[in-house]
Amino acid sequence: MAKPKVAFYWNASCGGCEEAVVDLAEDILKVVEAVDIVLWPVAMDFKRSDVEALEDGEIAVSFINGAVRTSEQEDWSHLLRRKSGLVVAFGACACFGGVPGLANFYDRKQLMDLVFHELPTNDNPKKTEPQLETKMPEGELELPSLYDTVYALDQVIDVDYYLPGCSPPPKLIMEAVQAILSGDLPPKGSTLTTPKSLCDECARNETKPDKIKISELKRPHLTEIDPEKCFLAEGIICMGPATRGGCGERCINANMPCRGCFGPTEEVRDQGAKFLSALGSIIDTQDPEEMERITESLPDPAGLFYMYSLPVSLLRRKQKTS
């Protein structure tokens, strides 16, 4: 019997999700034995024409990581959607926009001006910028266009399942692969991990007082962190209350607070706004000036609360000024 065909593809991402597949270690042999990999640009030499030659729906499942921010990424996403029975948004950037989604605090022109003209390390006297088409003696060269806005995968194509994380833990990847191969899948649109919050699974939850009150926000790298105590109770921002569990408390176990890479829980619509409201309720003052003093000790609150989820937030992006 023919093995099910599987594709791995990357859009705007750092490559960590690809490493997560390699991190399956010897389990990757079980995957390779059970499936026929038809696309995996980071590891194997397939061409676009190989994918185009497949029948529509012939790929059993495509795992697509990364946000979508160029015309090429959008184009590939549509191609894989057409060729695949199932599409899994793989990793935080595909699920929510991820760290690349923080670019939505700016627009395309601001980014191009910064990178090609304003950075002090730049030496660009002719003010050259990348062109979509360039004529060379050998022929015409093309570049994909860079969009003004970064998108999560489901803002571009229909997605069947979500596997969050920066990057998804190998255990969850194996469970997802096994569920897909066996057909034992939850309803379409499900996130393939627990619906609980990270706090619900965190061993430090027991040290979290019923009513936390903090009068100072501490930065982890400037603080001696008690390895047993809840970060929030110590005045260190931890996104656990607004974040879905299932990661194995990777950061907490390394004595670092959660930054929210599993995205919002089932009940939370906007991860950053949810955390902001939680923070408002635990700051121990009613005095506006004191409140300002405490919150100003956070250098980049928007970047912190929306580190992984700005494109799918209620804000989606900073309003354009031009």
Ligand code: SF4
């Ligand atoms: S806030 Fe962080 S440290 Fe505290 S219980 Fe939740 S996940 Fe654990």
Ligand code: SF4
């Ligand atoms: S603790 Fe938070 S940031 Fe760290 S892996 Fe888990 S969900 Fe992601």
